[in-house]
Amino acid sequence: MTRLPDLIPDAKLKLPKQVERTLAGGLTVIAIRRPAVPLVEMRLRVPFGRAPLPRATLLSQALFTGTGTMSSVDIAAELQKVGGGLSAGLDPDRLLITGNALASGLDRMLELLAAVLTDPAYPNDEVATERERLVDHIQVALSQPAHLARTALLKRMYGRHPYAVQTPEPEQVRSVRPAQLRALHADRVRPEGSVLVLVGDLNPEKAIDAAEKALGSWTGPGKDGDMPATPELVSGPLVLVDRPGAVQSSLRMALPALGRTDPDYAALQLANLVFGGYFSSRWVENMREDKGYTYGPHTSIEHFLAGSALLVAAEVATEVTGPSLLETLYELGRIASLPPGADELEQARRYALGTLRLGMSTQAGLAGLASMYASFGLRLDYLSEYSVALTKATRDQVAEVAARFLAPSRAITVVLGDAERVAAPLAALTTVERG
Amino acid sequence: MARKIKIPATKYPVERFTLDNGLRVVLTPDRSAPVVGVAVVYDVGIRSEPEGRTGFAHLFEHLMFQGSENLEKLAHFRHVQGAGGTFNGSTHLDYTDYFEVLPSGALERALFLEADRMRGPRLTEENLQNQIDVVKEEIRVNVLNRPYGGFPWLKLPPVLFATFPNEHDGYGSFGDLDSATVDDAKAFFDRYYACGNATLAVAGDFDVAQATEMIRRHFGDVPARPAPSLPDFDEPDLTAERRDVYTDRLAPLPGVASAWRVPDPIGDFAQYLPFVVLAEVLTDGDASRLVDRLVQRDRSVTSIGGYIGFMGDEFQVRNPTALLLQAHMPPGGDADKVLRTVDEELDRLVADGLTAGELERTQARIATHLLRDTDAVLGRALPMAVLELQRGRPEMLNDLPRLVGEVTEEQIVAAAATLRPERRATVEVLPGAMA
Numbered sequence: 118m119t120r121l122p123d124l125i126p127d128a129k130l131k132l133p134k135q136v137e138r139t140l141a142g143g144l145t146v147i148a149i150r151r152p153a154v155p156l157v158e159m160r161l162r163v164p165f166g167r168a169p170l171p172r173a174t175l176l177s178q179a180l181f182t183g184t185g186t187m188s189s190v191d192i193a194a195e196l197q198k199v200g201g202g203l204s205a206g207l208d209p210d211r212l213l214i215t216g217n218a219l220a221s222g223l224d225r226m227l228e229l230l231a232a233v234l235t236d237p238a239y240p241n242d243e244v245a246t247e248r249e250r251l252v253d254h255i256q257v258a259l260s261q262p263a264h265l266a267r268t269a270l271l272k273r274m275y276g277r278h279p280y281a282v283q284t285p286e287p288e289q290v291r292s293v294r295p296a297q298l299r300a301l302h303a304d305r306v307r308p309e310g311s312v313l314v315l316v317g318d319l320n321p322e323k324a325i326d327a328a329e330k331a332l333g334s335w336t337g338p339g340k341d342g343d344m345p346a347t348p349e350l351v352s353g354p355l356v357l358v359d360r361p362g363a364v365q366s367s368l369r370m371a372l373p374a375l376g377r378t379d380p381d382y383a384a385l386q387l388a389n390l391v392f393g394g395y396f397s398s399r400w401v402e403n404m405r406e407d408k409g410y411t412y413g414p415h416t417s418i419e420h421f422l423a424g425s426a427l428l429v430a431a432e433v434a435t436e437v438t439g440p441s442l443l444e445t446l447y448e449l450g451r452i453a454s455l456p457p458g459a460d461e462l463e464q465a466r467r468y469a470l471g472t473l474r475l476g477m478s479t480q481a482g483l484a485g486l487a488s489m490y491a492s493f494g495l496r497l498d499y500l501s502e503y504s505v506a507l508t509k510a511t512r513d514q515v516a517e518v519a520a521r522f523l524a525p526s527r528a529i530t531v532v533l534g535d536a537e538r539v540a541a542p543l544a545a546l547t548t549v550e551r552g
Numbered sequence: 553m554a555r556k557i558k559i560p561a562t563k564y565p566v567e568r569f570t571l572d573n574g575l576r577v578v579l580t581p582d583r584s585a586p587v588v589g590v591a592v593v594y595d596v597g598i599r600s601e602p603e604g605r606t607g608f609a610h611l612f613e614h615l616m617f618q619g620s621e622n623l624e625k626l627a628h629f630r631h632v633q634g635a636g637g638t639f640n641g642s643t644h645l646d647y648t649d650y651f652e653v654l655p656s657g658a659l660e661r662a663l664f665l666e667a668d669r670m671r672g673p674r675l676t677e678e679n680l681q682n683q684i685d686v687v688k689e690e691i692r693v694n695v696l697n698r699p700y701g702g703f704p705w706l707k708l709p710p711v712l713f714a715t716f717p718n719e720h721d722g723y724g725s726f727g728d729l730d731s732a733t734v735d736d737a738k739a740f741f742d743r744y745y746a747c748g749n750a751t752l753a754v755a756g757d758f759d760v761a762q763a764t765e766m767i768r769r770h771f772g773d774v775p776a777r778p779a780p781s782l783p784d785f786d787e788p789d790l791t792a793e794r795r796d797v798y799t800d801r802l803a804p805l806p807g808v809a810s811a812w813r814v815p816d817p818i819g820d821f822a823q824y825l826p827f828v829v830l831a832e833v834l835t836d837g838d839a840s841r842l843v844d845r846l847v848q849r850d851r852s853v854t855s856i857g858g859y860i861g862f863m864g865d866e867f868q869v870r871n872p873t874a875l876l877l878q879a880h881m882p883p884g885g886d887a888d889k890v891l892r893t894v895d896e897e898l899d900r901l902v903a904d905g906l907t908a909g910e911l912e913r914t915q916a917r918i919a920t921h922l923l924r925d926t927d928a929v930l931g932r933a934l935p936m937a938v939l940e941l942q943r944g945r946p947e948m949l950n951d952l953p954r955l956v957g958e959v960t961e962e963q964i965v966a967a968a969a970t971l972r973p974e975r976r977a978t979v980e981v982l983p984g985a986m987a
Binding site for chain 2: 221412482
């Protein structure tokens with residue numbers, strides 16, 4: 118028998134140097150040097166809360182269709198020349214533009230970004246193409262169980278709050294006109310409140326100078342989306358959404374959660390990990406490695422600007438849908454009722470601290486973290502505070518937040534599956550209503 | 553006006569040695585982030601599984617996580633994650649990989665864990681049945697319960713190939729999975745999981761001398777067993793076009809995918825590499841030929857992608873393999889029309905060559921993708937382990953951007969000229985769901 122080698126304790130968390138400047142137009146630029154590979158990563162988040170969903174979604178799809186002087190092909194080709202690429206996405210709070218290029222192409226990528234931001238054309242033909250593509254894309258999403266289950270869960274969680282619907286209907290997209298995109302762009306794609314993050318093989322001061330030069334003409338007041346706080350989750354009957362013939366059921370739950378800056382957040386994240394937030398958690402070991410009900414069950418805390426929630430997700434075989442809910446309720450009940458073991462808490466703590474380092478170990482990882490935190494008004498030094506909070510959280514604290522947040526009585530539950538086969542087994546455990 | 557950009561390179565150092573038991577080791581230190589990546593790759597994959605045991609290589613991969621000489625079931629996961637790390641494994645056509653990414657202080661632990669299972673997994677009836685259940689759920693999530701499951705990676709090989717190793721379903725039939733036995737697993741391990749049939753690569757924050765000592769200590773006493781002789785899976789190219797069509801009851805829109813055989817990626821690398829670049833000339837971004845024509849101008853597809861190797865692993869696949877194009881179409885889309893347009897564009901490329909700057913910008917973008925992958929410790933450990941296994945040349949990872957940059961227009965044109973309809977295998981997916 119060979120003994121498991123000891124771990125060498127981690128050195129103190131070292132944050133990369135970052136430089137920050139807010140430009141005259143209101144754009145905040147953060148630059149971080151990590152020269153490991155000769156590339157640059159770029160992230161731009163623009164506040165977009167409460168923007169009309171069909172238009173905002175199509176805008177994100179059509180952002181690179183053309184400028185006053187360039188076609189979509191020109192933009193793509195010019196980016197490629199410097200090894201670059203840009204793409205855009207949307208969440209309920211932000212428009213996110215992601216890019217990367219060879220390090221020597223940073224200035225050019227910023228120029229092209231500036232052209233897209235300040236001189237958008239939304240040409241009629243190209244917008245029509247992107248509109249049809251988006252409709253097709255949504256049609257495909259509507260056939261995917263993960264998408265359908267999330268749609269049902271969001272509706273149940275958020276009711277009349279704007280977060281309740283995060284994908285537009287195909288018909289809504291079909292009616293969006295190019296002029297509406299131009300108007301939305303003029304209204305909302307604004308520098309004030311936006312944050313540009315640049316990470317890579319760069320000199321931070323010079324990178325910010327380059328951003329200032331390229332984006333100096335991007336001006337105008339930002340518009341506050343004025344997102345109301347999310348409503349409190351109200352538990353109730355399990356919502357069963359029928360998907361006839363499905364060979365698996367999509368089990369989803371939502372539980373309340375805390376924002377990242379709450380003093381109890383680290384303890385809640387540890388409770389989440391012990392419960393289901395990583396492979397070596399109680400729920401995953403039970404559902405997968407003991408019962409074989411599912412392949413990739415997972416839980417995570419999802420943060421939006423106006424609120425956070427803890428989400429539970431598993432795709433389980435149709436014939437074990439009832440037993441899967443049973444085990445899930447059992448594990449939630451267990452973590453809400455009894456303090457975690459000292460060993461399992463230490464294991465979760467080390468996982469949280471270690472993966473934090475892994476996440477910072479690449480240019481893309483750093484850029485994603487810096488941008489995501491910045492959109493919540495935080496900077497990378499939050500990671501140091503968070504590390505300390507993770508290190509200090511006690512068993513009692515974790516037990517206390519678990520009792521408050523992970524109690525099965527507080528859960529909203531949605532199951533997407535073959536109702537004819539799963540309704541009765543689910544009804545044996547809880548009240549079921551059809552969604 | 554075309555500013556030609558210089559394609560940069562990485563200079564990751566590479567140390568190689570072979571232990572007395574035949575295990576080949578690659579060390580590639582880089583201390584820019586406090587993390588290490590450990591990869592062990594065995595020279596066996598989907599193509600080597602016996603008839604009547606489809607899916608066995610993948611099922612066996614799962615069994616390698618179920619305990620070993622000094623480790624109970626669940627211990628591997630807990631020891632990696634309890635060290636702050638992450639793990640996984642994946643089964644490819646020609647190899648199976650196992651890997652961890654961890655804070656650097658956990659390197660020895662990862663080496664211990666990999667060495668322990670290299671001596672032999674704990675193969676029990678209970679664990680086998682459990683993992684058969686888990687694998688079935690994996691297949692349901694990724695293939696049976698979603699639209700376009702297995703398209704085209706499981707659907708196209710039987711059209712392009714005629715021999716069992718190349719054409720069969722690598723996920724496996726439920727019947728074959730159910731008939732797998734512990735004895736099958738023992739025989740599979742004995743035959744293929746010899747240390748002479750494996751490579752170990754370590755990337756990231758470590759000292760070469762210390763790591764070498766640890767590797768000798770942990771792996772040195774793994775018993776030497778002879779490696780099986782490398783099979784030749786080659787088979788004749790198509791002599792006439794082959795087509796297949798099937799209905800996906802969950803898919804809302806039609807799709808089509810084609811494949812053409814390409815030169816031996818290892819034996820004939822110089823002839824092969826132009827196809828890698830050609831795939832990107834055809835489909836990388838809005839300025840690529842097929843995206844511009846089919847998506848933007850004709851609107852006959854909503855998306856199109858091109859790549860080499862059924863799993864997209866162009867530098868980690870052996871002969872025989874293929875260049876693939878796959879497209880999703882709008883409602884009522886016409887696969888024949890799409891194929892005719894692809895032929896037309898290939899003819900045009902062959903007749904007229906490339907446009908000014910087209911090759912250079914495509915090469916620059918490929919370089920960014922390659923460099924970006926290597927920024928992650930696993931993006932070095934994994935490919936270097938496979939390059940060592942298949943070519944004895946792990947340092948080739950540093951050379952790939954340059955080699956891609958040396959591909960000439962004449963080579964691209966010659967490659968395109970081989971993509972004739974009579975050498976093409978095509979599979980069409982028809983929508984079976986109401987959109």
